[in-house]
Amino acid sequence: MTIDLVVNGQPAAIDVHPDTPLLDVLRNHLDLKGSRYGCGLEQCGTCMVLIDGKPEYACSRDTGSAAGRSVTTIEGLGSPDNLHHIQRAFLEEQAGQCGYCLSGIIISTKALLDRNPRPSRSDIVSALDKHLCRCGTHTRIIAAVQKAAQMVAPA
Amino acid sequence: MSDALPLSILNNRHLGKWLRFQADRTVRLAVGKVEIGQGVLTALSQIAAEELDVAVDRIDILAGDTADAPDEGSTSSSQSIEVSGRSVRLISAELRHRILTRLAQRLNCAFEDLSVEDGVFLQDGAPTGHDYWSFASAEDFSRDIAGTALPKSPSSYKVVGQPVARRDLIPKVSGAAFIQDIIRPDMLHARILRQPSPGARLAALDEAKIRKAARLPIRIVRVGDFVAFVGEDETAVHRAAVAAPTHATWDGARNLTPDQQEAAWFRNQPSDDRHIGDPGPSPPGTVVSESYSRPFVAHAALAPSCALAEYRDSHLSVWSHTQAVYPLRNSLADILGLSRDQVTVRHAHGAGCYGHNGADDAALDAAIIALQVPAHCIRVQWRREEEFAFEPVSTAHMTRIQAVLDDTGRPIDWTAEVWAGSHVQRPVFGGTMLAHEALPDPPPPAKPNDPTEANGGGGTRNAFPLYDFPARRVIHHLALTTPVRTSSLRGLGALPNVFALECFMDELADRAGIDPVAYRLSLLSDLRARYLIENVADRCGWSARGPAGTGRGLGLAWSRYKNKAAYACVAVELEVDRDVTLRRIWCAADAGLVINPDGARNQLEGGIVHAASMTLKEQVTLDADGITSLNWQQYPIMTFSEVPEIEAIVLQNPDQPSLGMGECTFGPTAAAIGNAVAHALGVRIREMPLTRERIAAALVR
Numbered sequence: 051m052t053i054d055l056v057v058n059g060q061p062a063a064i065d066v067h068p069d070t071p072l073l074d075v076l077r078n079h080l081d082l083k084g085s086r087y088g089c090g091l092e093q094c095g096t097c098m099v100l101i102d103g104k105p106e107y108a109c110s111r112d113t114g115s116a117a118g119r120s121v122t123t124i125e126g127l128g129s130p131d132n133l134h135h136i137q138r139a140f141l142e143e144q145a146g147q148c149g150y151c152l153s154g155i156i157i158s159t160k161a162l163l164d165r166n167p168r169p170s171r172s173d174i175v176s177a178l179d180k181h182l183c184r185c186g187t188h189t190r191i192i193a194a195v196q197k198a199a200q201m202v203a204p205a
Numbered sequence: 206m207s208d209a210l211p212l213s214i215l216n217n218r219h220l221g222k223w224l225r226f227q228a229d230r231t232v233r234l235a236v237g238k239v240e241i242g243q244g245v246l247t248a249l250s251q252i253a254a255e256e257l258d259v260a261v262d263r264i265d266i267l268a269g270d271t272a273d274a275p276d277e278g279s280t281s282s283s284q285s286i287e288v289s290g291r292s293v294r295l296i297s298a299e300l301r302h303r304i305l306t307r308l309a310q311r312l313n314c315a316f317e318d319l320s321v322e323d324g325v326f327l328q329d330g331a332p333t334g335h336d337y338w339s340f341a342s343a344e345d346f347s348r349d350i351a352g353t354a355l356p357k358s359p360s361s362y363k364v365v366g367q368p369v370a371r372r373d374l375i376p377k378v379s380g381a382a383f384i385q386d387i388i389r390p391d392m393l394h395a396r397i398l399r400q401p402s403p404g405a406r407l408a409a410l411d412e413a414k415i416r417k418a419a420r421l422p423i424r425i426v427r428v429g430d431f432v433a434f435v436g437e438d439e440t441a442v443h444r445a446a447v448a449a450p451t452h453a454t455w456d457g458a459r460n461l462t463p464d465q466q467e468a469a470w471f472r473n474q475p476s477d478d479r480h481i482g483d484p485g486p487s488p489p490g491t492v493v494s495e496s497y498s499r500p501f502v503a504h505a506a507l508a509p510s511c512a513l514a515e516y517r518d519s520h521l522s523v524w525s526h527t528q529a530v531y532p533l534r535n536s537l538a539d540i541l542g543l544s545r546d547q548v549t550v551r552h553a554h555g556a557g558c559y560g561h562n563g564a565d566d567a568a569l570d571a572a573i574i575a576l577q578v579p580a581h582c583i584r585v586q587w588r589r590e591e592e593f594a595f596e597p598v599s600t601a602h603m604t605r606i607q608a609v610l611d612d613t614g615r616p617i618d619w620t621a622e623v624w625a626g627s628h629v630q631r632p633v634f635g636g637t638m639l640a641h642e643a644l645p646d647p648p649p650p651a652k653p654n655d656p657t658e659a660n661g662g663g664g665t666r667n668a669f670p671l672y673d674f675p676a677r678r679v680i681h682h683l684a685l686t687t688p689v690r691t692s693s694l695r696g697l698g699a700l701p702n703v704f705a706l707e708c709f710m711d712e713l714a715d716r717a718g719i720d721p722v723a724y725r726l727s728l729l730s731d732l733r734a735r736y737l738i739e740n741v742a743d744r745c746g747w748s749a750r751g752p753a754g755t756g757r758g759l760g761l762a763w764s765r766y767k768n769k770a771a772y773a774c775v776a777v778e779l780e781v782d783r784d785v786t787l788r789r790i791w792c793a794a795d796a797g798l799v800i801n802p803d804g805a806r807n808q809l810e811g812g813i814v815h816a817a818s819m820t821l822k823e824q825v826t827l828d829a830d831g832i833t834s835l836n837w838q839q840y841p842i843m844t845f846s847e848v849p850e851i852e853a854i855v856l857q858n859p860d861q862p863s864l865g866m867g868e869c870t871f872g873p874t875a876a877a878i879g880n881a882v883a884h885a886l887g888v889r890i891r892e893m894p895l896t897r898e899r900i901a902a903a904l905v906r
Binding site for chain 1: 243371377378388420440555556557558588804810811812818844845
């Protein structure tokens with residue numbers, strides 16, 4: 051059956067079984083590879099996307115349940131040639147090692163800053179506790195979120 | 206610095222294999238070391254840019270490619286800057302020298318009159334009309350590398366020693382960047398039904414039920430006891446793999462016992478035993494001894510392993526996040542009965558794991574399927590539980606230290622006795638590849654293996670103390686078998702050994718009634734080590750350290766990685782209630798000449814968090830069927846809210862050779878936490894991880 055979504059602002063009609071994981075649809079049907087597979091268990095956060103502005107795991111989310119909703123992936127925030135200020139903040143802080151966790155973390159950062167433009171360190175770590183980082187880049191990531199909060203988003 | 210050429214050059218003497226000038230005014234630098242999140246490609250680019258006098262942005266680096274890049278073995282043991290960095294420096298200096306020598310002849314001027322500015326050649330500061338791209342010719346690359354051109358003096362560095370941003374992070378924060386994201390023509394997705402253990406035989410497989418679970422058409426590829434589900438739809442092959450274990454019957458799977466998950470199990474196992482260091486017997490005196498241990502721990506990369514393979518026109522092309530493209534190519538060729546020329550392995554970025562995880566095994570999976578399904582690109586993606594259950598883990602490790610003390614409570618004789626499985630079982634070192642066990646002609650059992658002491662040791666890594674003790678020895682019991690496959694993980698035996706050594710030093714200091722830092726300094730003549738300890742003790746407020754047993758602890762430890770590489774000292778402040786809460790961590794490191802200070806600090810911080818996670822939380826658990834810690838709830842790692850403020854500084858020591866930084870904080874962090882917990886509690890816990898259960902047990906002792 052066809053499921054209608056809005057992905058990164060564009061309408062998308064996907065012909066899949068409604069219980070197909072949203073992550074598979076984004077990665078394999080729409081070639082949006084920035085949402086990543088880490089566990090399929092909603093435990094690591096590498097698949098995080100915004101659904102109607104809220105951070106949600108895509109790995110075990112049925113695509114059918116997102117019908118008619120607006121989905122934003124890391125590609126919807128900014129591209130290498132036109133990076134979002136949160137992405138720029140992460141690069142300025144060199145807040146990455148392997149980088150596998152970053153796209154999901156940046157998505158959660160977007161949601162956090164949208165609802166709380168001046169988060170405390172404690173607000174930041176609670177928002178990011180859904181995410182794992184194996185390389186131990188946590189302190190830089192926290193600094194990058196603080197920097198993003200201080201930056202003014204381009205008009 | 207040794208005059209001998211680095212191994213990377215000795216094994217790859219052709220200059221054109223390393224450097225090339227490209228039409229778009231970039232410089233192709235090809236290296237055998239690969240990016241594993243440690244930022245090494247940026248540092249190597251800085252070194253080439255420095256010696257060639259081109260902007261660092263012009264360096265177009267290719268890493269880990271058996272067709273187009275040199276063979277530098279594996280990316281491991283903090284050797285990339287030490288060996289590859291030194292090689293790139295010598296090679297770049299030599300190429301610059303060859304080209305400018307020829308230009309001096311052409312212009313009939315002195316070599317010294319020439320200079321290079323971002324690749325453009327100047328004579329006495331004026332343009333010559335020549336640059337690398339217009340002037341370099343085949344003859345500049347034809348002779349073997351001699352390694353005799355003099356590199357720049359560190360005092361004239363403009364690029365080396367400066368923080369340089371990593372270019373590879375840009376795609377990683379914005380979209381496709383990893384091996385998992387590669388799209389190839391005719392790509393098919395694959396998942397594996399894993400043989401539960403070596404020697405297990407597939408007695409029955411209900412293919413109809415598996416196809417039904419997949420819901421879309423799949424192929425089932427069987428070679429011996431190796432089974433894969435292959436198809437165009439990734440969701441379908443994933444469903445098949447999730448359903449498959451309940452539709453498969455295996456005979457002859459191994460049975461493990463619960464005691465095998467603890468390091469103490471190794472105390473009673475057959476082993477290769479070696480005595481290293483000073484001969485016995487120990488002199489008379491007060492004898493004290495304690496045992497310390499770490500359990501099996503996982504690499505636990507954030508992404509399960511992935512590989513791509515395609516077999517076209519009798520050639521097998523493989524993409525892998527392996528740390529060792531050439532060794533992997535050789536293993537694949539040998540196992541699959543191909544010649545080495547028939548196999549190309551290319552590195553693609555993966556999730557960080559700091560060791561030998563399932564990457565190589567996934568590559569063999571993909572290659573086996575590719576030979577059965579030629580003319581397609583086979584993409585194998587391991588599942589989360591598959592990664593935890595089947596990646597090689599780091600061996601459990603026990604270290605018992607015995608010291609003979611003099612009248613002042615200081616050691617006059619020191620023995621470290623180590624019981625552990627192999628710390629390195631890469632296929633090239635006698636280890637087995639996972640799917641090989643399931644093929645019709647499985648390999649013989651893996652041979653126990655550890656690096657030699659000259660290469661830093663494995664179980665013995667950092668087992669020798671660097672204190673001024675009159676007699677020191679190590680007894681190493683390398684177990685002949687392990688209950689589960691083991692292989693290399695960041696630091697090998699350094700973390701458990703430094704934990705043992707530096708915790709024992711605190712215990713001896715307490716026993717002697719001497720402050721632990723003063724006690725260490727009274728036994729340590731190495732000036733670089735003394736400087737770091739004093740630096741960190743000063744910054745963490747050591748002199749105001751309170752009494753033990755208040756619930757608040759401050760601990761400190763140091764080591765020189767492999768006893769010959771980078772120095773690091775770490776202090777940890779924490780609180781212990783039911784759990785340990787880290788408050789602040791201070792670190793100072795001395796790794797000689799630092800190429801990229803920002804990248805170096807990133808490595809220190811990452812090593813600290815990784816080690817803290819291992820010390821406080823991590824343990825691979827087993828039952829009769831194998832590993833039972835199969836997801837992030839069963840194998841928890843450090844979270845954002847648990848990570849404290851970290852102040853890591855890198856000393857500038859440009860006159861000393863560059864040393865790798867990725868592993869130097871690992872042991873000191875573990876030991877500093879052990880010492881801080883003992884200070885907070887007033888009692889010592891000697892088994893990692895330092896969990897709530899162990900804290901409770903220690904308090905009722």
